[in-house]
Amino acid sequence: MMIEQNPPLAHHHISVDCVVVGFDGEQLKVLLLKRTIKEDGNEYHDMKLPGSLIYEDEDLDAAAQRVLHEQAGIKRMTLEQFKAFGSRDRTKNIKDVKWLERAIQMKVDRIVTIAYLALVKISSSTASFTAAGNELCWIPIDNPGELAFDHNIIIQEAIKRIRQAVSTDPINLFQLLPHKFTALQLRTLFERIYGKALDVRNFQKKLKQMTYVVALDEYEKNVAHRAARYYRFDKVEYNKTRR
Amino acid sequence: MMIEQNPPLAHHHISVDCVVVGFDGEQLKVLLLKRTIKEDGNEYHDMKLPGSLIYEDEDLDAAAQRVLHEQAGIKRMTLEQFKAFGSRDRTKNIKDVKWLERAIQMKVDRIVTIAYLALVKISSSTASFTAAGNELCWIPIDNPGELAFDHNIIIQEAIKRIRQAVSTDPINLFQLLPHKFTALQLRTLFERIYGKALDVRNFQKKLKQMTYVVALDEYEKNVAHRAARYYRFDKVEYNKTRR
DNA sequence: AGGGATATTGTTTTTGCAACAATAACACAT
């Protein structure tokens, strides 16, 4: 915002990309969209994060919500902006250039993208949406393959952010779990995020200290072993403890 | 990045703004630039963060470095991108609109800005730069007055980020202190950042554990009380401990 | 020599974290 006459001021495109993370009880997964690249009559397939250029007069947060709704059937999800990516060569790959020209129908130099993070229950509406036209997949977040643009880097940064966020405010974790969950599920989730095994007994002790995780009088059924107890997350109680 | 025909795709301006934080031994300060607004023959004064629109083919990080150099005389500073601000109405204030039209000489709808954080020694080259044309001031970060655009909000977010960053990686703190500093200065700095008083004896114990803070054989002079010892930060030793 | 001011130092208690194994409960096969 300073007066400079010589170099040309940039007038770039801005997009949002959403890293939607889920947990299947075993692994962390990320929601990706299939991309089709046509080249010399051949068709390639490819994966990318849900994302979109923003519209005129559309707030960044609103654009991210729209993307989630349009491309993944998820509405009014808690989204956290976590980083902007604006390297010149993030749109330099030939495949990406071709795809952009077809998709946006204009020549694009650079797109600065604002990345958002959302944690969702994998079993939610996304599943049904997958069945419909949009080819959505839950892919293991640790090994998503080679993605479009710099989306591998964006996912790496998202993982870092999740680790940070959990240590200061574990509330987000419970968005990843079903309403009723077992201690094993919660523990496995922590293990995947911290990237290391946790002692079973110490974890149970910590669980008892979390007054906002309340034990239900329900147990697993039809399992070939002692049935595990179900727990639920109590948001009201949680908010009490945060003062 | 999806195909959408109806709403107009945005083609906005992108800027970077730098929150440069210093510490005077007592308070945290932020480096602000004086802005002049001409209206009906009158002149107002105002403060803003150092910032600039980015150029074509200029990386975000490079733009932030350029801003710091051009507007504050600081070169090759460690900068961390911490958040993007893209609300529609961040450039809606009349004062800001008028200033933009004069400064950039074009009509501007919206500017998405990427905010950067830098921690610097207050006594460094910035002081001399202040004397030259650019009117730079160190303002208390807790109460900077009413700033241009949404710069008050940006500073709030910067403070949050500093708190987070320090707990995981205290290295940044020492960028705020002079090469030689007393235990009191370091302790006061921690207190300002955590926002609470620290026990003197416990702090000294922690100091001894920080092997990268080495005691010098120098003491304060001409003080009307027992002279405090000076310490310095040892970066090499610090990097050893981070493994 | 004494007073005013700030610097420096150690002990105890409490709390949180890490390591470690035996028993309980369920389905199923015999």
Place this chain on the structure above:
DNA sequence: ATGTGTTATTGTTGCAAAAACAATATCCCT
């Protein structure tokens, strides 16, 4: 009915880090 396989649940101890708490040392100045 009994046994087997499989997973769930529970307690104790030792160690390390954090919190609470006050007396003495050193410098300048009068």
